[in-house]
């Protein structure tokens with residue numbers, strides 16, 4: 001068990017019935033609360049491990065562990081399998097085996113990397129749409145997720161921050177009402193200087209950010225609920241790009257011990273789960289994205305890539321600083337990586353990284369097609385020093 | 400002003416009155432090139448002379464002019480602007496508000512006329528217009 | 538003294554006069570007339586010449602804010618006021634009959650101000666009409682002015698903070714594009 005808790009894996013449920021999905025997710029959630037279970041359940045076929053009906057033709061990628069669900073009367077074949085009716089014990093056993101397999105096949109550094117669907121760029125909605133159609137985009141976070149597994153002390157101590165469950169469209173909407181928050185270790189003292197007055201986000205929010213990102217990438221109509229300390233705090237309806245929060249975001253306990261996200265696919269015609277118009281999802285993504293990951297790059301961003309805004313952030317609805325406007329102006333007009341953004345906008349590299357994290361979560365970025373393009377060099381000093389109108393006005397207005 | 404009533408440029412009675420007043424103005428003063436009654440917000444009510452397009456354009460511009468004149472008068476605290484004269488090489492434009500109405504009369508005279516006479520006929524036409532509207536309303 | 542003329546344009550009832558009122562630190566100059574076109578915008582008055590407001594910055598800079606009339610029959614004022622402008626705040630009221638078309642029409646008239654400095658789009662009255670979404674505006678801008686990055690915000694023209702965000706973003710964008718252009722010139 002001890003070795004299990006150090007790793008994190010994603011589990012994809014493919015072709016299962018809504019009831020089977022709900023059952024598996026519930027077992028994993030309650031197991032996580034009781035003893036520890038490092039699995040993040042996603043409705044995606046590019047996870048570390050997949051549970052697929054035994055009677056369905058399915059070829060997994062080499063990195064994936066396939067678990068067959070053998071329904072009544074079927075005969076288990078080779079490899080890992082579980083049988084209906086699904087029992088918690090059997091599920092945990094097979095997941096333990098899957099974990100061992102994953103541990104063996106992966107390079108030590110990548111142990112426990114969290115995989116979520118990433119390859120489906122073509123069908124992507126707003127998020128990170130590339131200006132190139134076909135590219136070799138890795139199927140998982142792979143090595144870029146390294147800091148999540150071996151760089152961050154916080155994550156090692158709270159390995160099951162999140163149980164994300166995405167079930168099939170026919171799942172009962174009432175499933176939303178009973179999410180199972182996952183026990184989490186107390187947060188680490190902030191390793192980095194606090195960002196803003198809210199202080200550091202607990203590492204659980206990194207996982208929330210990852211889960212939100214993967215839901216948006218999946219582009220299927222979904223709803224989600226984020227619970228903090230057993231209270232349903234934030235309800236999200238991705239179909240309307242809207243959310244409701246019980247209290248203002250700034251007051252949400254961001255270093256709490258018990259944070260969970262639960263998400264469900266819904267048919268487009270189902271009534272919204274938020275009171276429309278609600279608040280713009282951008283506001284939530286900005287809040288989480290700019291504070292998660294302790295100022296390091298989000299696992300889905302790549303250091304060698306340059307990004308540019310495809311749409312300006314709607315600052316009037318975001319809790320923004322004046323510096324954010326100039327940052328947006330910089331990355332709005334040319335492709336930049338975090339270091340270049342930092343020097344162009346006159347902000348710290350950490351602030352630049354946080355901004356990129358948030359913008360990409362919000363789906364505002366496009367990636368430069370031509371990787372070998374020379375960077376834009378900003379020779380003159382930022383306008384602040386040269387006394388541009390912007391900085392004078394800023395002083396004048398006391399911003 | 401009664402908001403429920405159709406605005407002047409859509410009210411057939413007012414349009415008819417305006418046409419009549421402009422006819423009279425022309426008979427009285429042969430140096431008149433053209434003239435337009437317009438609403439405060441620049442819609443043409445009725446015109447004499449000029450083509451449709453030009454009249455509409457004059458109506459808009461006269462409304463802007465009137466408002467700018469009012470803005471200047473207000474800023475200088477010299478009361479409301481009574482009339483505006485634009486004197487050019489070959490003629491001039493006089494515009495004046497119709498008393499008690501959200502309406503302006505703009506008239507273009509050639510250089511043969513004296514400003515004094517042009518001004519007094521415009522004032523007369525404006526007050527005739529006001530009187531006719533009152534009579535209509537009664 | 539350096540002058541910076543910022544133009545406020547957009548359809549009737551978008552909030553140009555209101556926005557300048559929110560931003561100006563002097564008593565604004567208005568040219569309002571009784572509005573007889575209630576179908577287009579149900580409000581008492583409409584601008585027939587211009588709005589004017591200003592913000593003085595230090596003793597060197599003055600930001601002059603000019604609002605144009607929204608109704609097309611006053612487009613002679615558009616031409617006059619556009620002359621000196623270096624930036625445009627294009628306001629579009631989300632409750633207009635066809636706000637996306639209004640956006641396209643006004644970009645057609647004023648979009649060249651992007652070359653003279655910069656443009657920002659403010660979608661107003663989105664509390665009155667919740668659609669279209671701001672993404673649709675961004676989409677239209679990409680279509681009408683491809684390759685140009687124009688900030689789009691939702692904003693309430695009555696809200697000084699929000700209007701300041703729009704104005705500051707415009708200025709930040711103008712300065713940044715100038716800086717990039719200067720860098721590229723030097724590099725070439």
Ligand SMILES: Nc1nc2c(ncn2[C@@H]2O[C@H](COP(=O)(O)OP(=O)(O)OP(=O)(O)O)[C@@H](O)[C@H]2O)c(=O)[nH]1
Nearest residue numbers: 549550551552553554555583584607661662693694
């Ligand atoms: N509810 C709501 N009202 C708004 C908002 N923004 C502006 N308004 C109101 O909308 C109206 C806009 O009117 P104006 O400022 O006169 O519009 P304008 O663009 O100057 O119009 P014209 O001069 O006629 O072209 C005012 O009554 C404002 O108070 C908003 O975001 N929400």
Ligand SMILES: [Mg+2]
Nearest residue numbers: 553554583584
């Ligand atoms: Mg106005």
